[in-house]
Amino acid sequence: IFLPSFQDLFGVSMVVPLMNLHIKSLGASHTVAGIIGSLYGIMQLFSSTFVGCWSDIVGRRCSLLACILLSALGYFLLGTSTTVFLFALSRVPVGIFKHTLSISKALLSDLVSERDRPLVMGRFNAASSVGFILGPVVGGYLTELEDGFYLTSFICASIFLLNAGLVWMLPWSEENAGNRERQQGNKGTNSFSAKTNRDLHSKSATNGAVTSGSLFWSPWVQVATVMKRIKGIACSDLWDIFLVRLLMSVAILLYYSNFSLALDERFGVKPLFAGYLMSYSSALGVLAGCLLGPITRLYQYNTYRILLHSSTLTCTLILLYASALSIWMVVLSSTFLAFSTTIGRTCIIDLELTIGGNEASGTLLGVGQSVTSVGRIVAPLLSGIAQEFSPCGPPSLGVGLALVAILIMNANKQKYCSHGNVKLKNQ
Numbered sequence: 001i002f003l004p005s006f007q008d009l010f011g012v013s014m015v016v017p018l019m020n021l022h023i024k025s026l027g028a029s030h031t032v033a034g035i036i037g038s039l040y041g042i043m044q045l046f047s048s049t050f051v052g053c054w055s056d057i058v059g060r061r062c063s064l065l066a067c068i069l070l071s072a073l074g075y076f077l078l079g080t081s082t083t084v085f086l087f088a089l090s091r092v093p094v095g096i097f098k099h100t101l102s103i104s105k106a107l108l109s110d111l112v113s114e115r116d117r118p119l120v121m122g123r124f125n126a127a128s129s130v131g132f133i134l135g136p137v138v139g140g141y142l143t144e145l146e147d148g149f150y151l152t153s154f155i156c157a158s159i160f161l162l163n164a165g166l167v168w169m170l171p172w173s174e175e176n177a178g179n180r181e182r183q184q185g186n187k188g189t190n191s192f193s194a195k196t197n198r199d200l201h202s203k204s205a206t207n208g209a210v211t212s213g214s215l216f217w218s219p220w221v222q223v224a225t226v227m228k229r230i231k232g233i234a235c236s237d238l239w240d241i242f243l244v245r246l247l248m249s250v251a252i253l254l255y256y257s258n259f260s261l262a263l264d265e266r267f268g269v270k271p272l273f274a275g276y277l278m279s280y281s282s283a284l285g286v287l288a289g290c291l292l293g294p295i296t297r298l299y300q301y302n303t304y305r306i307l308l309h310s311s312t313l314t315c316t317l318i319l320l321y322a323s324a325l326s327i328w329m330v331v332l333s334s335t336f337l338a339f340s341t342t343i344g345r346t347c348i349i350d351l352e353l354t355i356g357g358n359e360a361s362g363t364l365l366g367v368g369q370s371v372t373s374v375g376r377i378v379a380p381l382l383s384g385i386a387q388e389f390s391p392c393g394p395p396s397l398g399v400g401l402a403l404v405a406i407l408i409m410n411a412n413k414q415k416y417c418s419h420g421n422v423k424l425k426n427q
Contacts, residue, residue: 001104001170002127004068004163008100009128011159013135014142014152015075022149028084036088043095045373051099052106052366060107063362064167070097072160079153100163101128102369106362109353115301117353121346122292129286133279238356238364240412242371245348247405248311249375250382252341254398255318257383262391267327277334284338291339292346303354304416307347308409313340315402322395351416 023033055063074094081087105121112120142152260274299306317340321333349368356364386393409416 001108002124004166005101005104005124005128006131007159007163008131010131010135010138011075011156012098013132014139015078015149015156017136018139018143018149018152019078021143022081023084023087026082026084026087028087032084036091039088040091040095041373041376043092044098045370045377047096048099048102048369048373049363049366051097052102052362052364052369055103055106055362060103060110060362061167061170064100064103064107065164067097067100067103068160068164068167070094071100072157072164074098075153075157075160079150079157081153099366099369102365103362105349106365109361109365114354118296118301118303118306118346118350119293121349122289122342124289125342125346126286126289129282129289133282133286237415238352240408240415241348241352241355242367244311244405244408245352245368246371246375247401247408248314248344248348249372250379251318251398251402251405252314253375253379254383254386254394254401255321255337257379257394258387258391262394263327263330265391266324267330269327277331281334281338284335285342288339288342289346292343295343303347303350304409304413307344307351308406310340310344310347311402311406311409314344315399315406318395318402319399322392322399355416 020033023036024030028036051063051067070093074090074092074097077086077090077093081090105124108120108124109117139152142148142155145151256278259278263269263274295306296303314337317333317337321330321337324330324333349365352364352368353361382397383394386397390396
């Protein structure tokens with residue numbers, strides 16, 4: 001599962017940095033390019049919850065293969081886009097179905113114990129981040145060749161097809177056999193691991209226990225089930241967790257929103273240095289993902305405390321950046337911020353699954369992804385307004401939002417520490 005996640009972001013990061021240059025070469029204006037980019041974000045916003053919930057109903061194998069293959073189709077169309085219309089058309093299947101990483105995370109949550117989940121999620125994020133670091137370098141090299149963008153897009157589509165083959169080769173038959181045995185009340189063994197078997201046996205039959213025949217349900221039955229699950233999430237007592245995720249996402253996005261411009265205005269630093277600093281932070285984020293195991297053991301597997309402390313550290317580091325008097329204070333804040341944000345992202349996902357229950361892990365991850373998408377839409381607007389007052393305006397606003405998130409976590413401490421007392425109303 002780690003290998004497809006690495007290849008996924010490696011392929012995508014080869015193409016995405018080159019897309020604006022390509023669409024402008026096709027004759028599109030800045031406005032048209034912006035509209036197409038916004039439409040992609042809106043499709044992601046609304047589709048992530050539905051696709052995540054759909055993966056709970058039909059099973060991870062079917063949903064993951066469908067998302068990978070349809071994403072491959074999108075990047076193949078991108079490789080044939082010689083007009084603005086074809087370019088826009090190629091973004092539709094990707095915008096709707098490019099949720100491969102979210103479904104992979106849901107699959108991992110099915111396969112590991114609650115205690116080991118932060119460690120495994122951290123390694124998963126590290127593997128995918130390595131792909132995101134290497135992809136732009138390879139893509140930049142390939143685009144120097146004749147018809148380089150088209151070649152890069154076809155390579156990306158081929159990587160997704162390879163991922164589909166890898167997912168198909170996973171030992172799903174053993175997992176499905178374990179699901180059927182659980183439905184019959186019998187004990188069985190699972191080829192993935194012994195703790196996988198224990199965790200699967202503790203789940204509701206509505207989750208990964210859906211048999212392969214569920215794929216052939218009537219589409220109307222699937223839609224009705226999806227809507228029922230989404231209603232259950234909307235009516236559940238999980239609003240504070242998603243609000244914390246939104247506030248922290250916007251705070252971090254505000255930190256990075258005008259990073260290069262702010263460094264130029266405040267310290268006279270060129271964009272090249274800012275680019276190196278962001279790459280340095282990304283590399284440290286990979287290291288942070290690998291350190292989650294020792295950190296969770298140090299905190300005795302208390303995800304709430306890790307999240308609270310990492311969020312407090314993030315807030316402090318953004319404040320340090322906003323009030324920095326020299327570029328070295330910025331380097332210092334960026335160094336530790338890479339660790340705190342990586343750990344915080346992993347812990348908020350684990351807290352969602354712990355309190356919401358693994359029975360709807362795909363739905364919960366989909367809703368969380370939608371919340372993050374809202375942050376990506378809101379953050380540029382808030383950044384533009386705050387930057388009218390000062391180059392330090394966006395990070396200063398981010399400090400305020402992070403403080404609100406910390407206060408919400410403190411106010412709901414009892415619920416977070418009770419681990420699973422909150423259940424979805426439709427269950």
